Amino acid sequence: MTAAATTAPPPAELSPRVGLAEGLRQTMTLAWRTIVQVRHNPWELGDFSIQPIMFVLLFTYVFGGAIAGSTGEYLTFALPGIIVMNMLFITMYVGTGLNIDLTKGVFDRLRSLPVARWAPMAGRILADQVKQAWSIFLLLAVGMILGFRIGTDVASLLAAVGLMLVFALAFSWVSVLVGVLAKDPEKVQLFGFTALFPVTFVSNVFAPTDTMPGWLQKFVEVNPVTILADASRALMLGDETTGTQWHVASATTPALQSLLWAAVIAAVFAPLSVWALRRRV
Amino acid sequence: MDHAIWADGLVKRFGETTALDGVNLGVRTGTVLGLLGPNGAGKTTAVRVLATLLRPDAGTASVGGYDIERQAHQVRQLVGLTGQYAAVDEMLTGAENLLLIGRLLGMPRPAAKQRARELLSDFDLTDAADRAAKTYSGGMRRRLDLAASLVGRPQMLFLDEPTTGLDPRARSELWSLIRRLVSGGVTVLLTTQYLEEADALADEIVVIDHGRVIATGTPDELKAKTGSQTLAVRPEDESHLPLVTAVVGELTKSTPELQGSRVTAPVTDPAVLPAVVRRLDDAGVLVTELTLRGASLNEVFLSLTGHPAEDGDGDEGPTEGSLT
Numbered sequence: 001m002t003a004a005a006t007t008a009p010p011p012a013e014l015s016p017r018v019g020l021a022e023g024l025r026q027t028m029t030l031a032w033r034t035i036v037q038v039r040h041n042p043w044e045l046g047d048f049s050i051q052p053i054m055f056v057l058l059f060t061y062v063f064g065g066a067i068a069g070s071t072g073e074y075l076t077f078a079l080p081g082i083i084v085m086n087m088l089f090i091t092m093y094v095g096t097g098l099n100i101d102l103t104k105g106v107f108d109r110l111r112s113l114p115v116a117r118w119a120p121m122a123g124r125i126l127a128d129q130v131k132q133a134w135s136i137f138l139l140l141a142v143g144m145i146l147g148f149r150i151g152t153d154v155a156s157l158l159a160a161v162g163l164m165l166v167f168a169l170a171f172s173w174v175s176v177l178v179g180v181l182a183k184d185p186e187k188v189q190l191f192g193f194t195a196l197f198p199v200t201f202v203s204n205v206f207a208p209t210d211t212m213p214g215w216l217q218k219f220v221e222v223n224p225v226t227i228l229a230d231a232s233r234a235l236m237l238g239d240e241t242t243g244t245q246w247h248v249a250s251a252t253t254p255a256l257q258s259l260l261w262a263a264v265i266a267a268v269f270a271p272l273s274v275w276a277l278r279r280r281v
Numbered sequence: 282m283d284h285a286i287w288a289d290g291l292v293k294r295f296g297e298t299t300a301l302d303g304v305n306l307g308v309r310t311g312t313v314l315g316l317l318g319p320n321g322a323g324k325t326t327a328v329r330v331l332a333t334l335l336r337p338d339a340g341t342a343s344v345g346g347y348d349i350e351r352q353a354h355q356v357r358q359l360v361g362l363t364g365q366y367a368a369v370d371e372m373l374t375g376a377e378n379l380l381l382i383g384r385l386l387g388m389p390r391p392a393a394k395q396r397a398r399e400l401l402s403d404f405d406l407t408d409a410a411d412r413a414a415k416t417y418s419g420g421m422r423r424r425l426d427l428a429a430s431l432v433g434r435p436q437m438l439f440l441d442e443p444t445t446g447l448d449p450r451a452r453s454e455l456w457s458l459i460r461r462l463v464s465g466g467v468t469v470l471l472t473t474q475y476l477e478e479a480d481a482l483a484d485e486i487v488v489i490d491h492g493r494v495i496a497t498g499t500p501d502e503l504k505a506k507t508g509s510q511t512l513a514v515r516p517e518d519e520s521h522l523p524l525v526t527a528v529v530g531e532l533t534k535s536t537p538e539l540q541g542s543r544v545t546a547p548v549t550d551p552a553v554l555p556a557v558v559r560r561l562d563d564a565g566v567l568v569t570e571l572t573l574r575g576a577s578l579n580e581v582f583l584s585l586t587g588h589p590a591e592d593g594d595g596d597e598g599p600t601e602g603s604l605t
């Protein structure tokens with residue numbers, strides 16, 4: 001303990017608030033931190049890299065033949081939906097990370113610094129977007145190796161990816177709320193996955209809606225996971241599969257409905273999360 | 282007088298609990314204020330309010346002349362905070378933790394790295410710099426946390442029980458670090474449960490209990506009030522107790538207490554001890570115990586409040602577990 005423990009003269013004038021550019025820079029720094037955490041924690045990397053690949057392999061080769069009669073055809077149908085499902089699971093890390101910060105006091109340390117009030121949350125969500133983009137890319141690449149083909153053009157593919165990222169952005173707020181309400185990080189995972197499993201599986205990600213009993217179809221049809229999966233299939237596959245039993249609807253309606261769902265989710269959960277966070281700290 | 286920190290009637294409630302019940306305090310620029318109190322006294326709450334982490338329910342406070350509520354952002358630019366529990370990112374390495382703070386404070390990357398290196402070496406963490414903080418021992422985390430609060434070379438330092446969990450060597454190093462910071466002009470607000478620590482570091486001590494300030498003064502003033510040390514004498518033969526009580530009472534100019542077969546009394550003048558030895562020797566009294574020890578926080582409390590320090594968490598805080 002020597003020289004470093006000295007002080008600088010006080011700054012002449014302290015700024016009264018954080019500028020936008022400064023706040024964005026802090027957001028980048030905090031996003032960097034979350035990405036570095038992943039580098040030190042290969043277990044998490046496995047969760048959003050290896051696990052979805054396992055899902056693709058499992059469903060394609062184990063169930064694909066039984067569900068669609070051909071593994072290749074099933075992969076074409078299921079991959080866009082699996083990407084959507086995986087996207088929802090990854091958002092849970094926003095809540096887990098936030099919860100760890102809250103329980104370990106790191107959140108307080110960040111709040112005690114002259115940092116924009118919104119930067120910690122924005123940093124997490126930005127990092128989440130990076131993880132999401134990585135996962136989508138990875139799953140598409142693995143799918144291509146196994147025989148998945150994009151039936152549309154690059155613009156449509158990018159639109160599909162963009163749509164998923166927007167939805168992830170909105171859905172992150174659900175994760176934030178769980179992260180704030182849960183007592184410890186394990187409960188975030190437990191609660192998050194318990195809620196996500198029915199929502200993702202009771203959709204048309206793995207099987208077409210019309211193969212299900214009528215009462216279930218009603219839920220499946222309004223499930224945002226179904227809608228987003230429909231939109232992604234349409235944007236990635238286009239007309240390629242028209243005429244087969246895996247009919248792909250036009251992209252416009254499900255895409256707009258997905259955006260509507262995203263807006264509703266964000267409008268409900270963002271204020272709720274902020275309110276819960278204010279109460280907790 | 283030039284006050285770096287000034288609080289006036291701070292009140293903070295958590296549901297039924299009143300954690301701060303009208304706290305007033307002032308810290309002169311470049312001095313150390315020791316906030317002394319038992320568990321649940323409100324020390325952490327006071328620090329959190331002054332560090333802008335909690336909004337007070339009533340009262341006002343300023344830090345460096347800036348209002349903690351209306352000018353919180355300026356306050357945050359002045360203050361380095363070390364909370365009661367080490368707040369480090371366990372998944373990052375020690376070096377990355379400090380780099381993160383430096384970058385958030387707006388330092389360019391090379392400068393932030395350089396600063397991180399300096400602090401790691403200052404806090405004896407160079408060897409562990411590139412290990413994830415989750416592999417650190419409690420004391421190492423504590424030191425990393427302290428280093429994190431110094432990254433921006435703050436003008437003011439809030440330390441909430443900074444030496445709890447440190448071994449004696451790390452504790453004395455921290456004490457000298459704090460002294461060095463203060464000689465460099467830093468103002469320190471430090472909470473502690475140990476009178477000894479407040480005595481060693483603080484220019485002024487504020488004693489709080491149940492959210493209220495019950496005494497304020499320099500360490501010497503408080504000692505004068507409470508007796509800085511306690512003399513304890515246990516005669517071999519219990520029939521000598523009245524004589525021992527009389528001698529101790531006369532020499533310490535106080536009314537000694539009788540605890541079993543032991544006589545205790547507060548002492549302010551260290552010369553009392555040899556005088557007691559001489560007198561008892563002259564009187565032919567053999568003793569099995571003759572000690573002079575620092576007054577415990579409990580004794581300070583006893584003399585300040587008339588009641589022993591109790592565990593504030595026990596009767597007010599949310600209790601975990603229940604009687605079955």
Ligand SMILES: Nc1ncnc2c1ncn2[C@@H]1O[C@H](COP(=O)(O)OP(=O)(O)OP(=O)(O)O)[C@@H](O)[C@H]1O
Nearest residue numbers: 295298300319320321322323324325326597598599
């Ligand atoms: N977030 C909270 N919610 C409810 N009660 C709280 C909260 N924080 C503190 N308290 C209560 O306020 C009182 C003061 O607590 P505080 O943590 O300030 O004490 P302290 O002096 O720092 O104690 P310790 O020495 O144990 O750290 C206690 O009764 C505590 O239970």
Ligand SMILES: [Mg+2]
Nearest residue numbers: 324325326365
């Ligand atoms: Mg405390």
